Amino acid sequence: xxxxxxxxxxxxxxxxxxxxxxxxxxxxxxxxxxxxxxxxxxxxxxxxxxxxxxxxxxxxxxxxxxxxxxxxxxxxxxxxxxxxxxxxxxxxxxxxxxxxxxxxxxxxxxxxxx
Amino acid sequence: xxxxxxxxxxxxxxxxxxxxxxxxxxxxxxxxxxxxxxxxxxxxxxxxxxxxxxxxxxxxxxxxxxxxxxxxxxxxxxxxxxxxxxxxxxxxxxxxxxxxxxxxxxxx
Numbered sequence: 001x002x003x004x005x006x007x008x009x010x011x012x013x014x015x016x017x018x019x020x021x022x023x024x025x026x027x028x029x030x031x032x033x034x035x036x037x038x039x040x041x042x043x044x045x046x047x048x049x050x051x052x053x054x055x056x057x058x059x060x061x062x063x064x065x066x067x068x069x070x071x072x073x074x075x076x077x078x079x080x081x082x083x084x085x086x087x088x089x090x091x092x093x094x095x096x097x098x099x100x101x102x103x104x105x106x107x108x109x110x111x112x113x114x
Numbered sequence: 115x116x117x118x119x120x121x122x123x124x125x126x127x128x129x130x131x132x133x134x135x136x137x138x139x140x141x142x143x144x145x146x147x148x149x150x151x152x153x154x155x156x157x158x159x160x161x162x163x164x165x166x167x168x169x170x171x172x173x174x175x176x177x178x179x180x181x182x183x184x185x186x187x188x189x190x191x192x193x194x195x196x197x198x199x200x201x202x203x204x205x206x207x208x209x210x211x212x213x214x215x216x217x218x219x220x221x222x
Contacts, residue, residue, distance in 0.1 A: 035210075043149075043157070043200060045210030058210075089155050102147070105157040 002026040004106035023075045023092030033093040082113045120213035133188040135216045137201030149200040191220045
């Protein structure tokens with residue numbers, strides 16, 4: 001069964017460093033999402049992406065964040081200069097079309113900023 | 115103000131019990147998702163529903179759009195059902211809204 005994959009599963013970085021989280025959505029999906037979950041808190045929406053551009057983003061998704069689909073298969077989330085409060089689990093999700101379709105989630109990347 | 119409220123926050127049940135988790139939301143939506151988050155952190159989408167009822171195995175989800183309320187039921191609960199169950203509503207404007215989750219523990 002097709003699935004969303006994410007790499008790395010865990011990443012530890014120093015504050016101020018740039019990180020890139022990678023996601024490979026399901027191959028025929030067109031809508032892509034990033035979410036984060038700070039430990040002990042609820043899942044939060046970051047951004048949605050369609051047709052090679054951001055379609056929705058939350059207040060969390062500030063200038064430190066960017067997304068890209070560089071090669072038609074990978075979907076990346078970049079954090080330019082990490083802060084301690086960026087430590088969280090980051091989930092990627094994808095779905096095939098607008099409207100009545102469920103999203104498929106990746107296993108997540110656990111980011112720890114020291 | 116939370117746009118999505120879940121109850122209870124924590125639930126412990128004996129194996130075999132019938133379980134109900136509730137979700138109320140304040141925003142207008144076209145559909146609602148129920149998600150399951152395993153102890154390791156992975157998220158699985160259980161249901162997306164916009165009206166009535168859906169059933170998948172021992173899981174049943176219902177929604178009442180007029181009352182802005184949804185329930186997730188688990189029949190004949192099993193220890194492997196232990197997880198956090200999250201209610202989420204799709205974007206309205208620029209935001210997804212997630213509930214805080216219900217942590218379920220099923221004891222053998």
